[in-house]
Amino acid sequence: MIYRALTWLLTLIARAFFRQVEVVGLENVPTDGPVIFAGNHPNSLLDPVLIINTCGRRVSFAAKNTLFKSRLLKLVLDGLGAVPLARRDDNPGAAKLDNDAAFTAMYTRLGEGGAIGIFPEGLSHDASQLAALKTGAARLALGARARIGEPVKIIPCGLTFIHPARFRSRVLVQYGPAIEVSEAWAEKQTADEKAAVKELTGAIERGMRALTVNAPDWETVRALDAVRRLYQPLDIEIEDRVELARRFNAHYGDVKEDPRVVEVMGRVRDYQEDLDVLGVTDREIARGLDGNAVARKLAAYLSLFLFWVPLAIPGLPIHAPAILFAKFAGRHLTPRKDVIATTKVLTGFLVVYTSYVVVAAILAWRFGWLSALLAFVILPISGYASLQVYDRFKLVKRGSGALVRRLRFQHELEHLRERRDGLTGDIIRTVNALKPKDLVLLFPRDDDAKSDATPAEAIPG
Incomplete structure (x- = not known):
């Protein structure tokens, strides 16, 4: 029990x-x-x-x-x-x-x-x-x-x-x-x-x-993750994403001295640095950052955001401070990086559920037990709505940034798209040439393949 x-x-x-x-x-x-x-x-x-x-x-x-x-x-x-x-x-x-x-x-x-x-x-x-x-x-x-x-x-x-x-x-x-x-x-x-x-x-x-991603250092993980994004088709499942990352990291040590790999990795790092300078993501470049598509998806996220806001309001005085305090605790009260999430979870849980009990006790004292029971029904529903608001707010913020970048850096983004297509083709050719003979590719790609993205939705869903 x-x-x-x-x-x-x-x-x-x-x-x-x-x-x-x-x-x-x-x-x-x-x-x-x-x-x-x-x-x-x-x-x-x-x-x-x-x-x-x-x-x-x-x-x-x-x-x-x-x-x-x-x-x-x-x-x-x-x-x-x-x-x-x-x-x-x-x-x-x-x-x-x-x-x-x-x-x-x-x-x-x-x-x-x-x-x-x-x-x-x-x-x-x-x-x-x-x-x-x-x-x-x-x-x-x-x-x-x-x-x-x-x-x-x-x-x-x-x-x-x-x-x-x-x-x-x-x-x-x-x-x-x-x-x-x-x-x-x-x-x-x-x-x-x-x-x-x-x-x-x-x-x-x-x-x-066989079930985890292993690399000698985080710099290698980041570089090979960029390679993985350039190589893979769009919108793959999370298990395929992890398996691709595991394979790239597992086999990289065997081929990292090959001149083709050295040259491609250098270009990938330069490409990633240019993305960082402009504040865009590879996913945005892959999808084409079509202004109309971004605006449509942004409107959809904004409508969902506005739908959930009224349901989130009753518990907002509890849930908003809990999220902020959990973030603060994770950032400033945690001795090691691997316990940040645990600190956030424990802090958020204690703040939220202690607040629920306090609010219910006050309502019971002032208005009777029926009010307290009603609070235990309404507050969790409001908490769920707060999570939806949080998720949609991040998507609205991301979409707004993507739309602004589309208007501000149009020529730079088009140039990055061309570079991405060239890198994708070179990575595919390098993989096909250097992969172990007995390795069955998760996503077989032709040597002349380029990015298979279309100028559609630029905001990750």
């Missing part, structure tokens, strides 16, 4: 913070039996929230024991069935970490056919690639297999945040093919346990890398 109530609440929070949560690979998740979810850890407490909300299983996560020192967090973690785990990073002076009780609890839950969640990287981080994996997930799977005498399945998970710290952004949650720890792994464990743990950890890492 408590678990269901908390997961329902976490679902509401996730839907409020993220504009889109796309889930891929649910067919890989068993509906029953012992399962270990092993995911990357780029966004602190939001990572387990997303897996809990999307995997379709009741999951107990292993969590660092320092989180249980907070009374509020301990209440939530206990309600979610989290297992406190001591980590070397939190106990640098300890000769030996005592996690026997934690592993016993996780073995028990797996033995009951339950699911355990674990982040093999250990710490949440904002690096551009996976950190070295700890061996805990492999040891847990092998130990559980030995104790319960039946196969344990490990499901690699990939969390890709389009803008990790941004309110109303998008996230892709992927579940990869299961790694089944069965009799064959038990035999390897019997022969050489250390080698078996190392091999299984490697298998988990390969599964996670």
Whole structure:
């Protein structure tokens, strides 16, 4: 009962913070039996929230024991069935970490056919690639297999945040093919346990890398993301976008010294710098920035904005300050980049729901309980409307900027469009020439292809 109530609440929070949560690979998740979810850890407490909300299983996560020192967090973690785990990073002076009780609890839950969640990287981080994996997930799977005498399945998970710290952004949650720890792994464990743990950890890492974007640094990620945008067709799904980014980053190291790649990457960087100078995006250039089309779409967004405003007004004194304070907290009260989103979520949630309770209490005191109950109905509806207003305001602002730039920089934008077409063709030719022979292209393109965009809607939808 408590678990269901908390997961329902976490679902509401996730839907409020993220504009889109796309889930891929649910067919890989068993509906029953012992399962270990092993995911990357780029966004602190939001990572387990997303897996809990999307995997379709009741999951107990292993969590660092320092989180249980907070009374509020301990209440939530206990309600979610989290297992406190001591980590070397939190106990640098300890000769030996005592996690026997934690592993016993996780073995028990797996033995009951339950699911355990674990982040093999250990710490949440904002690096551009996976950190070295700890061996805990492999040891847990092998130990559980030995104790319960039946196969344990490990499901690699990939969390890709389009803008990790941004309110109303998008996230892709992927579940990869299961790694089944069965009799064959038990035999390897019997022969050489250390080698078996190392091999299984490697298998988990390969599964996670297949679902995540990994690059040596963020500059490379940004440059290759520009290449990806120039190469891809318009309006592809988020999972295809992430898969293209993963492929470009995975294969770039093998070809980065090739003169053709060096030349194209230099031109892409110059093109991106010119976009930044004018304050335009590649998407706007690709779509042609047709003035009439921009004006039509801007009018549509403005009408939707005006539709939602009256519904948002009743809760505006609560929701507007909550959003602003959450942004302030994320920017100024956060020690690390990877916890900015978590800080925003916790701050916004506490401010909004505390305000709801205070308003309801005042109304109950002044006008009776019926008024308080009515407030608990109206305020959440107004909160939803506020999210719609926020989203449409950003689109109206973006569209207004696009229209102004279309009028102000007409000749520069036309020149950038020509450069983009040339770059797109050269990138396609380079990809076709240098791709691994056994790689099946996600979007096969002819060598003479140019941008397939038409001068239509320049505002991202």
